Amino acid sequence: MTDWDDAFANAAHIPGADAIVASWPLRAKAFRRSGVRIDRDIRYGPRPRNxxxxxxxxxxCKGLVVFVHGGFWLxxxxxxxxxxAQGARAHGWAVALPSYTLAPEARISDITAEIGAAVRAAASRVEGPVRLVGHSAGGHLVARMVCDDSPLDPATLNRVEKxxxxxxLHDLRPLRHTRMNAVLGLAAWEAARESAALHLPVATIPVTCWVGAGERPEFLHQTRLLAxxxxxTTATRLVEERGKNHFSVLDGLGDPESPIVAELLDRCGRSLARFLPQ
Structure with a gap:
């Protein structure tokens, strides 16, 4: 029988996880103090974290990238x-970073709707194409934007290039068997409705499914499953980045010359290898 709590337990399998997590807000704060132009706390909905x-x-500005953070919606x-934001910003893209209401104050289906509103609001302020990127629970949320029941309006959806x-997390049904579901409150109907893997993509928007090759087997499975x-049905791509775990796989987004930024912005053409070197 699968131990679903362990299957989704990233920090328990990453050496120095507590220190890594503690470093994230410090790096972000230093970047905000660097003189970069940032429009802060733009409201996109009625709730405090909107x-x-x-x-x-x-x-x-070449267009808009929206980054949606993870954290199991918690x-x-x-x-x-x-x-x-620095990776895409250095290549001329504006980058929106939304907060969203966390569980248990919001159901996952409510959070999906909030991210749809956030993408619409950001797109109303930036002309040009839109690219969506998200990590872990944020990866779930950006995939939901291009499902056949997308919360995006047609005009915004038509601008999404990638x-x-x-x-x-693309099949949420196993999460019902974890201790965290006491907070998430996922019922069977919602786990099915919110699983991108149980939907078809709404349009032929290219989707890249990226994962660290050193991640937990369940995250490898979930990534491979959606791809x-x-x-x-749409152009999909699977990339398993060698030498990366669930936390370190994010680092490349801040590096303008990283493979993951090249993929996000299509700066590598279609020649990127499925398994990248360390």
Whole structure:
């Protein structure tokens, strides 16, 4: 029998996890103090956490990247991740980072709707194409934006050029068997409805499913699952990045020259290997 709590337990299997997590808000704070132009706490809905930050590039803006953070829909805030905007920003893209209402104050289906509102609000402020990227629970949320029941309006959806889901959770049904479900409150109907793997993509928007090769087997499975099930319906790509775990796989978003930023912005063409070197 599968121990589902252990299957989703990332920190327990990453040496120095507590120190890594503690470093995230410090890095983000230092970036915010670096003089980069940031429009902060833009409201996109009525609830207290319905706010986003918008990081602007220098010079002309090529379009909008929206980064949605993870934390099992239970933890973290937009202000923990500001430095991850630097990879796309350095190439001329504006980057929106929304917070969202956390469980148990919101159901996962409510959070999906909130992220739809956040994407719409950010897109109303930035012209040009839109690219969506999210990690873990955020990977789930950006994949839900391009499901056949997308919360995005047609005009915004038509601007979405690409989705990059990093270590995403795409079949939520196993989470019902974890202790965290006492807080998430996932019922069978909601776990099925909120599982991107049980939907079809709404349009032929390219989707890259990215995961660290050293992650927990369940995260590898969930990433491979969406790539396989959506293959043939839209352009999908699976990347398992060697030498990366569930936490370190994020670091590349802050590096303008990293493979993950190249993939997000299509700066690598279609030649990126499925298994990247260390």
């Amino acid at each position: 706010r986003l930050d918008l990081v602007w590039p220098e010079g002309a 933890d973290f805030d937009k202000s923990d991740w500001t430095d991850l 989705v990059l889901t990093i270590s995403g 396989a099930l959506w293959h043939g």
